[in-house]
Amino acid sequence: MASTIEDVAARAGVSTATVSRAMRGLDGVSKRSRDKVLEAARELGYVVSPTAQALATGHTGMIAVIVPTFNEWFSANVLEGAQRRLQSAGRLTAVLSASAVRGRPDYDVDVVSLRRRIDGVVNVSLPLTDEETREVAGLGVPVIAVGNPSPPFASVSLADREAGRIATRHLVNLGHRVIAYISGSRDELEPNTPGGQRLEGWRDVLVEEGLEHGPDLVVNSFFDVRGGHDAVLELLERRPDVTAVFAAADMIATGAMVALSEYGLRVPEDISIIGVDGDDTDPWVQLTTVVQDPAEMGAMAADLLLQIIGGGAVPEMTLVHGRLRPGRTTARPRDPEAADASPRRPPRR
Template sequence: MVSIDEVARLAGVSTATVSRALSGRGTVSEKTRRRVQEATEALGYVVSSRASSLASGRTRNVGVVVPFLDRWFFSTVLSGVSSALMRRGYDITLYNITADAAVRREVFADFLRRQRVDGVIAVSIELDEAETGQLLQLGLPVIAIGGPNPRLDTLTVDDHAVAQLATEHLLALGHRDIAHIGASPEFDMDFHIPTQRRAGFEKVLADAGIAPNPLYLEPADFTVDGGYRAAKQLLGRPGPRPTAIFAASDEMAIGAILAARDLGYRVPDDLSVIGIDGHELGDFFQLTTVDQFPLGQGERAAEALLTRLDDAAATQLDHAHLPFELVVRGTTARPASN
């Protein structure tokens, strides 16, 4: 196995300089850094994580706590976290909070206390007082995506405002008979995001003097299949039908598009559809959406944590708001009657 001393000899510098150049800590000229990098590549040298940990007191590992691993949104946020951390030479330990309460308790009471991570990122998990306290007792930087949590630094999307923006877009096109596909109660969990999005939807309608039609509200489970089944209900039952659907996620919106096509509706000629997220398939389906940049959410959370690790006195985030943006594509248009 190649040693750091061999790298130092080939690069013509001291072992301390090699250590500074590879860790990114300390002052090393760019010319010297390149020479060290060339030597490590020529020799195939890899920094020993154990030796690095002993020398710095760091594990160069970040714990990431997520509620789901099989949902597009969470996997995309994780991809952003991973990319930002890997650029700085950090690994990830993933903790999946399942529906099993005992597993959840074990994560906070045991796994995270083993001191194998330098910091923690919690993704869209509503932490109770005890769990928040357990995280703070670790004495490590903690960044939470989603909120509010007054005791933690959080990065939050205003879901009420996101839904308002989507609904205002449909109203601006001239739609008045607008249906909403939200979440069924069992999926309205952490931070009650579906409830906030429905509230934003209903507020815009109320401000426009439009009373929500109970027949135009359909629950689903934030999946393509759930959106498909909900749209089939909205469009297939007897009576008046909506001219537009606002789905609380892009995956449900895609399901609604597929259901409309199966029922003979032309999108957007007969029916407009808008979603929320910024799904990677949105461009393929030409889906109009409110993009909340999930990849960027993960990157920003990781960068905030790394800043805290580099400088314990760094300015705290407190409760920073994440950006979102209306992306108009081909699934929304003025209603046919107009």
């Protein structure tokens, strides 16, 4: 037997009017009550009829979620978290992908076709040019960016500078003194991107400790496994004295470990490596990382979007805090002298 709005109200301990407002994303409902209603609806499998919702509110009931790719861990999990939350609120989800050249997403969504067909947009990790920002803003619907802050739109993202500090502090506390950073951008890092913010966190800690933090300890590379592989070899040609590497993402860290293994360098005995994400792509490696939860970020973005659609105000930026997850890829330097000594240098390719 299908659940009714009365069933949801009884489960959540609120009135049917509160259930109706919460499920339709309207204001006048506290966050605590909204969360209770959405949880009750999920447990009971209750979904608002999109047709009824459109008639009641004048909205289409459709939310567009734009992702740069379907097969990347972060995007896929944000999409899942957002879609589940929107579905529980009786919203339909239109998923659109934007083509991407390696290292440089290319926004090519037909914005005109979305006009008057959607109530809002969730933009997942896709940086927009000024022209693209104007096009999206021209839709006249609320927009939430996830992963990459995109003014003037509200955003949900990892506290990236803090994540950089957490990762670097972990390495410093282990006794490392020559710590490099591998970014996720082949070009010069923009300060407000995740890679740029994580770089600032790396620099913050090294400055506080009076440790070297010059440009020769930073390698700009692509946000993928191959980028990490090539970057760490470039780094060791330049600075063979490095004993620890902070990679801007777990994929980069994985590629770096592959390259080090190919040339006979051990992790963490010769070089410690830490990443950011916690994607668990290889549970046998047990990478030390700063964990984030993209599915929860997607759900948060969906909640904020529904709040805006309902006439509520939201903060310009919502930061999600990462946490350190120690693994097997970081350790103290080999011996007391190793903090200032050079690991074995890989042969030239």
